[in-house]
Amino acid sequence: MTTPFVQPELSFIDVDGRRIAVRHRRAAPGQPTVMFLPGYASDMDGIKANAIDRFAAAAGLACLRMDYSGTGSSQGEFAAGTLDRWLDEVVAAVDQLVEGPVVLVGSSMGGWVALLAALRRPQKVAALLGIAAAPDFTNWGYSADEKAALARDGKLERRNPNGPEVSVTHGGFWQSGEGNRLLDAPIALAIPVRLIHGIEDRAVPVSIALQLVDRLESPDVQLRLIKSGGHNLSEPPEIDTILAELRQLVDLCRAYTT
Numbered sequence: 001m002t003t004p005f006v007q008p009e010l011s012f013i014d015v016d017g018r019r020i021a022v023r024h025r026r027a028a029p030g031q032p033t034v035m036f037l038p039g040y041a042s043d044m045d046g047i048k049a050n051a052i053d054r055f056a057a058a059a060g061l062a063c064l065r066m067d068y069s070g071t072g073s074s075q076g077e078f079a080a081g082t083l084d085r086w087l088d089e090v091v092a093a094v095d096q097l098v099e100g101p102v103v104l105v106g107s108s109m110g111g112w113v114a115l116l117a118a119l120r121r122p123q124k125v126a127a128l129l130g131i132a133a134a135p136d137f138t139n140w141g142y143s144a145d146e147k148a149a150l151a152r153d154g155k156l157e158r159r160n161p162n163g164p165e166v167s168v169t170h171g172g173f174w175q176s177g178e179g180n181r182l183l184d185a186p187i188a189l190a191i192p193v194r195l196i197h198g199i200e201d202r203a204v205p206v207s208i209a210l211q212l213v214d215r216l217e218s219p220d221v222q223l224r225l226i227k228s229g230g231h232n233l234s235e236p237p238e239i240d241t242i243l244a245e246l247r248q249l250v251d252l253c254r255a256y257t258t
Helices: 047-061 082-096 109-120 144-153 170-176 205-213 237-257
Strands: 010-015 018-025 033-037 062-066 104-107 125-131 157-158 166-172 193-198 221-226
Touching: 010 082, 018 047, 018 082, 018 144, 033 047, 033 082, 033 109, 047 062, 047 237, 062 082, 082 109, 082 170, 104 109, 109 125, 125 237, 144 157, 144 170, 166 170, 166 237, 193 205, 193 237, 221 237
Parallel strands: 033 062, 033 104, 104 125, 125 193, 193 221
Antiparallel strands: 010 018, 018 062, 157 166
């Protein structure tokens, strides 16, 4: 009989006085922790995040999800969010809650944060999975006119290609992103990296995934393209692909630590 899936309880950690919401599924000592990092203006309760938590529960793994400050159930104003601030929160969650190796799974902007966190904590991050990863999107994702508007007005509103709501970018986030660009130089990570990208992704071009493959110094980098996949990659066959790649990384992690 299959054990029903039970959501980990919502709890909170303190990061520089901010109350950061997490869902933490603990596992036996020595098991890897899978940590999911959501995209820009997203949260830890989406389809991909829940599917990954279900996978972790079935596999006996620890799983950690979190909401960046100003998003989801976390404290703070979204307008105050920056890439540096959200990266600090991710690293703090790893430091406070995780024992043993971590497999980071980052969706869209979360893939950028995952890369930065792996560089910040190389002794803890054992592998990385990027889902439509969007490093440096403050650079290639905005036109010259939009960058000028951000510099002038401190805020930019534009149509969201992935939903009906308006996408808002604040100047502080954009400046922070420009200070954390990765694709201009080699990325000094030696860990296994798996990237999944939809060929029909209109938010993050496939060319960004190819640049990332080229920039990563790890000898174990693989890119899996989904022919009909868009940016969200949340359809059942796409989730199956994500979990297959994650399973491979977990097996590599377990082999390395035993």
